[in-house]
Amino acid sequence: xxxxxxxxxxxxxxxxxxxxxxxxxxxxxxxxxxxxxxxxxxxxxxxxxxxxxxxxxxxxxxxxxxxxxxxxxxxxxxxxxxxxxxxxxxxxxxxxxxxxxxxxxxxxxx
Amino acid sequence: xxxxxxxxxxxxxxxxxxxxxxxxxxxxxxxxxxxxxxxxxxxxxxxxxxxxxxxxxxxxxxxxxxxxxxxxxxxxxxxxxxxxxxxxxxxxxxxxxxxxxxxxxxxxxxxxxxxxxxxxxxxxxxxxxxxxxxxxxxxxxxxxxxxxxxxxxxxxxxxxxxxxxxxxxxxxxxxxxxxxxxxxxxxxxxxxxxxxxxxxxxxxxxxxxxxxxxxxxxxxxxxxxxxxxxxxxxxxxxxxxxxxxxxxxxxxxxxxxxxxxxxxxxxxxxxxxxxxxxxxxxxxxx
Numbered sequence: 115x116x117x118x119x120x121x122x123x124x125x126x127x128x129x130x131x132x133x134x135x136x137x138x139x140x141x142x143x144x145x146x147x148x149x150x151x152x153x154x155x156x157x158x159x160x161x162x163x164x165x166x167x168x169x170x171x172x173x174x175x176x177x178x179x180x181x182x183x184x185x186x187x188x189x190x191x192x193x194x195x196x197x198x199x200x201x202x203x204x205x206x207x208x209x210x211x212x213x214x215x216x217x218x219x220x221x222x223x224x
Numbered sequence: 225x226x227x228x229x230x231x232x233x234x235x236x237x238x239x240x241x242x243x244x245x246x247x248x249x250x251x252x253x254x255x256x257x258x259x260x261x262x263x264x265x266x267x268x269x270x271x272x273x274x275x276x277x278x279x280x281x282x283x284x285x286x287x288x289x290x291x292x293x294x295x296x297x298x299x300x301x302x303x304x305x306x307x308x309x310x311x312x313x314x315x316x317x318x319x320x321x322x323x324x325x326x327x328x329x330x331x332x333x334x335x336x337x338x339x340x341x342x343x344x345x346x347x348x349x350x351x352x353x354x355x356x357x358x359x360x361x362x363x364x365x366x367x368x369x370x371x372x373x374x375x376x377x378x379x380x381x382x383x384x385x386x387x388x389x390x391x392x393x394x395x396x397x398x399x400x401x402x403x404x405x406x407x408x409x410x411x412x413x414x415x416x417x418x419x420x421x422x423x424x425x426x427x428x429x430x431x432x433x434x435x436x437x438x439x440x441x442x443x444x445x446x447x448x449x450x451x452x453x454x455x456x457x458x459x460x461x462x463x464x465x466x467x468x469x470x471x472x473x474x475x476x477x478x479x480x481x482x483x484x485x486x487x488x489x490x491x492x493x494x495x496x497x498x499x500x501x502x503x504x505x506x507x508x509x510x
Binding site for chain 2: 151175205208213
């Protein structure tokens with residue numbers, strides 16, 4: 115419950131404050147969002163399966179976002195940024211889909 | 225969680241297995257481990273609350289990220305449109321400037337011509353020079369000319385023509401060498417001045433091809449191709465009787481290329497643009 119409130123508060127805060135994304139961070143924003151979504155979907159799945167754990171969620175969220183950003187950064191430095199980004203997005207998207215499917219099975223039973 | 229995969233050896237299966245593994249391990253294994261630990265020992269209430277707040281803060285961060293990205297994409301779009309608009313405006317401006325300059329060149333050139341002929345008309349020697357200049361201007365393309373002539377049109381074979389070979393449709397298209405053949409045939413038949421699709425030919429004009437387009441003096445032409453030539457009354461018959469006329473008939477009969485030859489009483493050809501003077505120098509001279 116508190117967690118959902120936190121999400122809503124975060125969105126409202128972001129919309130009201132309109133934080134300017136610094137130029138150097140702009141390439142990482144989309145990847146960071148996909149990674150964050152992955153962590154959120156994992157958390158929701160864990161919650162509907164009765165496995166949710168706050169500590170695991172916080173750590174997996176922070177680690178996901180920073181590792182994804184790090185991979186993109188490394189890829190940019192090595193000149194394979196686009197390919198690595200694609201790889202990261204593919205893996206995260208597959209996970210999001212899998213988790214969403216599990217959530218759907220749990221909630222709808224189909 | 226996953227059933228043990230059967231042994232796979234080829235590469236496609238390896239990729240499939242990799243994706244399958246990602247799919248199966250989608251839920252962070254940490255959740256299961258934490259649940260196992262939790263069931264072993266019960267947590268105190270304050271610790272649970274602290275952790276719930278941590279999760280809320282993390283979700284709040286997710287929200288800020290989402291909102292920032294949304295704001296970012298919304299504000300970035302007008303900038304891109306604005307830049308494109310500015311580029312379009314600059315292109316229009318430069319085109320207009322170019323047109324103005326071309327007009328200025330044309331009017332100044334006419335003024336120069338008028339002054340030149342006025343100056344030359346004052347002496348007998350000058351008059352001789354003037355007629356020489358005019359003859360040279362006609363052949364070099366420097367002067368606009370008007371007079372009777374011939375118009376030869378060339379076009380690709382119609383798509384439904386039975387002569388079009390479906391495996392080699394490019395054979396039934398007009399090529400640069402076909403246009404060059406017509407031009408050379410007209411010169412040979414006594415043409416004095418010529419233009420292709422309004423592009424005046426000079427003694428240095430090149431008829432080439434680049435990709436699918438035929439270029440005359442590096443300007444692309446679109447079909448149909450229209451060669452206008454000014455010449456004497458025998459130009460049309462001499463052209464049709466010459467080798468170029470025969471080649472045209474062969475192209476028509478074998479590949480379906482369409483062509484037409486018609487005599488015109490009053491043709492006017494514009495002067496060639498971009499003519500520059502070239503100076504010969506001896507070797508070793510500065």
